[in-house]
Amino acid sequence: MKTIDIGILGLGTVGSGVVKILQDNAQKITDITGCKLNVKTVVVRDVTAKRNVDLTGIELTDDFTKLVTDDDIKIVVEVMGTVETARSYIKQLLNAKKHVVTANKDLIAQHGPELSELAKQNHCDLFYEASVAGGIPILRTIVNSFAADQVESVLGIVNGTTNFILTQMTQNGLSYAQALKLAQEKGFAEADPTNDVKGKDAAYKMIILTQFAFGKDITVDDVKLEGIDGVQLADINEAAQLGYTIKLLGIAKLIDDKLDVSVGPVLVPSSRPLAAIQNENNAVLVTGKAVGETMFYGPGAGELPTANSVLSDIIAVTKDIVLETTGSRFNGYVKNVALAPASDVIYPYYLSLVLPDKPGQMLKLTEIMAKQKASFNVIKQTGESQGTARISLVTHTMTEAQLNAIKAELKEMPEMQLLAAYKVLEG
Amino acid sequence: MKTIDIGILGLGTVGSGVVKILQDNAQKITDITGCKLNVKTVVVRDVTAKRNVDLTGIELTDDFTKLVTDDDIKIVVEVMGTVETARSYIKQLLNAKKHVVTANKDLIAQHGPELSELAKQNHCDLFYEASVAGGIPILRTIVNSFAADQVESVLGIVNGTTNFILTQMTQNGLSYAQALKLAQEKGFAEADPTNDVKGKDAAYKMIILTQFAFGKDITVDDVKLEGIDGVQLADINEAAQLGYTIKLLGIAKLIDDKLDVSVGPVLVPSSRPLAAIQNENNAVLVTGKAVGETMFYGPGAGELPTANSVLSDIIAVTKDIVLETTGSRFNGYVKNVALAPASDVIYPYYLSLVLPDKPGQMLKLTEIMAKQKASFNVIKQTGESQGTARISLVTHTMTEAQLNAIKAELKEMPEMQLLAAYKVLEG
Structure with missing residues (x-):
């Protein structure tokens, strides 16, 4: 032998x-x-x-x-x-x-x-x-099983550390700092957790997934990146009441044949299997034009x-x-795809803000939204303290360009503080 | 070219x-x-x-x-x-x-x-x-990604028709007959749904999965088979209150190096991703000794x-x-594994029964259970009508041999009717 x-x-x-x-x-x-x-x-x-x-x-x-x-x-x-x-x-x-x-x-x-x-x-x-x-055989699965299909999106929980932290916050009401400490004690987070909690580790994985699913080489600068270190327990609780679970998702998707890749906290409908992925586990959802939505779940590390x-x-x-067939590329799919401009990237968003608790503030906020032609279907005052009110809202779909304009306008209003602007995954 | x-x-x-x-x-x-x-x-x-x-x-x-x-x-x-x-x-x-x-x-x-x-x-x-x-690339995944691992179990929702029916019963409170009719109207069930609802279609898929995961050829006679045509809405509701979702699962698992393969309604903890697989979708969970639990989810047909x-x-x-490498078997893994005897197959069970609503009946039931050394951690009277009481209970783990003995004893008691005896999936 x-x-x-x-x-x-x-x-x-x-x-x-x-x-x-x-x-x-x-x-x-x-x-x-x-x-x-x-x-x-x-x-x-x-x-x-x-x-x-x-x-x-x-x-x-x-x-x-x-x-x-x-x-x-x-x-x-x-x-x-x-x-x-x-x-x-x-x-x-x-x-x-x-x-x-x-x-x-x-x-x-x-x-x-x-x-x-x-x-x-x-x-x-x-x-x-x-x-x-x-432990999830996702790369070989894309190579073998999506070869004849057109992948429309690859998204998922590709970092176990951050999913552990968010799960602990969601299920046990821990603050971000408490959950991070627990993750470090259990060996799920490193002493310096920066690469994980800032989303860089997830971005690297999305770069590789993007090569396999779309045939496109991108760099970390092409990935719109936001970590979980700004996620507050109040937002997790508010999302839960709205029927969502906050997850750090990498998303690579085609929009009119152009590619958008991001990593950040996202509100996932709690009824979806993706929302049920807990602690250090990973899950990758691949949607193909022919096959529809598939999901691959398993331990993300260990x-x-x-x-x-x-x-x-x-x-x-x-x-x-x-x-005697060595020398074939692991991923033989190469395609020249452009990156989508911010004006083409459309999502509903969850926003949370702190405003002074005085007359006229909500008017100012809605004026800013209206000026950018953005509308919302839920708006809620979720708490207040020391003369400030906490507002959360879910917008209808809008472009990233609209969102950026709203963010810029809010920056000009020193009394208003934008705490969170997270994508919302639909249905 | x-x-x-x-x-x-x-x-x-x-x-x-x-x-x-x-x-x-x-x-x-x-x-x-x-x-x-x-x-x-x-x-x-x-x-x-x-x-x-x-x-x-x-x-x-x-x-x-x-x-x-x-x-x-x-x-x-x-x-x-x-x-x-x-x-x-x-x-x-x-x-x-x-x-x-x-x-x-x-x-x-x-x-x-x-x-x-x-x-x-x-x-x-x-x-x-x-x-x-x-649409789920499960066979090639087992071949490629579990080659160096020992598969401990393969289980899942491998029949879309029955999952559609159970989802409609669970989510919309339809009776079995109503849900079957809806499935037929939507093209998810055939005019003669026997092969699907009796579990035979799922059994065929489990035979193929068993070849790939355990290297063992079995026949449909080796699969313990129960369909969903006996599942009552009352059991689905009772399971939901206990924190479970009823799914038709195929289960192939090794027990002390012996194999047990079954298809039947199973109570799945509602917090698990498997419980969130809805309607005509399929999902297969593969647990490997090294890799742990992985799940593959997607459209089961279409x-x-x-x-x-x-x-x-x-x-x-x-x-x-x-x-020039044709001629290799799709599944090259062959192993001689014996089938597990009923005395080795251990699960907790959900039982539901109808008893006459008169003194001493619960005593008789508990005597039967005690005689077979079976114990339970939940017992509940869930309804009654026309002089009968409906009882549901969840047992501690017991062997299939114990369950069979309890079933045989209950058959001797004409006034007691066993409605359901379903496996319960743990944690």
Whole structure:
């Protein structure tokens, strides 16, 4: 039987998970691929550190070049993280004709096309299913199952940290600060949670999803970005009363053949399955012109879920090696799509504001709305304190250009404070 | 550019959808596969019938042998239905070295292994993604993404007709008969709805899912089967008060390395995403030892969703033709698993009964339960009329053997009538 030697770069959570799954399911993997997959070499920074995985028969080294120069090693799994170092290592590996599997979303979001091209030139596979939505096999599903369809939108909960925080706020009435602290205690948020709570992590995942669903390379500057650090419990409660659950959603959608990509808090109708996705779980909704709405749900992170996605890539590479069909791009769909202007991007919005609690303020607010030809179907005073009133409203659909104009006008009114302007998902 | 000629067997809903998607998305399909896919011949029973699809340039014939003898035709899509005729046709096609894509779940559930073997002998592909859960790409996902994992359970809503009926009963308070009538009016149920409402359609899908998830061939006799035609509105309402939604679920799960497969009404906690799957939609939950719980949701039927799954198969065949890698089984996982005995199958159950409304009846019931060492955590009298009381209760977990013994004892008590004994899905 053919043995395929594997190298692993990094032995943190995901790397350990990969070793464990390969050990636990060796027989099934052999049954399916007809090959024995053998972890030969693991490269780590500190070879003396304690490991919670059985490394019998595996060479542990801090010398990266061993992966490049060992002719036995056919596949290298990059789970070390970082952008520039990982990029340099993967380039060396591809040039040495090693197939590469990575879970590194920051790297793929920023340098995916360059690395994919290099892989192709070297007739190597470069797969990265684990880079988006952990245990959910969303990338391969888009490649395989939407090839003949036109994707109209991809949206979802692609960051477990922020979904955990919002779930805790929604279900247990925690403040943002309390929920963040709980997430950190449970290991769902890092000590510096900036990348998660500001939406940057979700934006990276949306960049990759956009490549797969629409064939378009975008950068993080093309993603309209808002985090959850400004979400107040009062808005979550108000949304609940209106029949909505606030979720941090990435949304990439076609509007008249132009693309709009955003990450931000969104009001999701509480009756929809997406609203029921709780805590650290992820869910991605793909709507195709033919197939309609589909949703893929699962754990967004974690040792074994993410490692399982890495394994699905390793097995895909193995099948390609056996069939001698390596070197096809993971995502072969490329299309030149323009980004939609703000005047084309239409949503209903949830707004919440603080106004002075005195006559004429509501008139001023409605005048600003009317001037931009924006109308609303719900307006509500939800609380007040120390001479101020808290107002929340849900608008009819309006363009992002209208919203921006309203925001600009409100900025000119120092006594009015706009607390939230979140998209509302319909039906 | 390479042109691949396709034949289609049957031009009903799905067949028409396949022609439409191929016409609408020709450019994208060519971009991805590098081939032009051309529908050359469509075989129908009645060539004079009116069609709602553009057949320009396509030969319409009632002569099946044209597909077998035309050397240009590489792929045949079987969407004619029936079991024996389709089986005979597909055998002839495979022996003539045609790759076959089918949406025929009855056929695959009953003769899948035989046809897969014949395909392999002829180095042909035989794919059938559309046979389970319409637009949801569940089979290929299990093949690709659970290859290195151990699936612990596959369960879900795999029949849109019954989910529509139960949703209408739950949300709009319709009786079973009213909801069935509405389903028939809307085209979600056939004039003779037996196969759907009795659970047989769902059982066929569970047979196919069981092959993919556990590598085991079972027959419909191995599936414990109960339909929804006995579900009363009173039970749906009582379940709702207890925090559950009644769904017709197929469940295939491993219990101590033995397999149990059932189809029947199940109480699903209303907070779970599965409970939010409404009307004709389907959802399949796959739980893997490594990955944990994942769910795949989408339209369970319909012209374009099902046709899109057929197209994903056609594109997979096309890639195999280009790479000269045809002839691999769709599902290569085979494992000898025994079926679990009733004494190993453990669930909590929801029971509802009618008793005479007179002293001592509840005592008799609790004696029967106690004799089988079954206990319950909720018991409730939910209504009464004409001297009878309606009782509902939720048991602690018990074995199917215990449940069967309780059922047998209740049969001996002519004044007590067991209305429902449904599994309860936990947490």
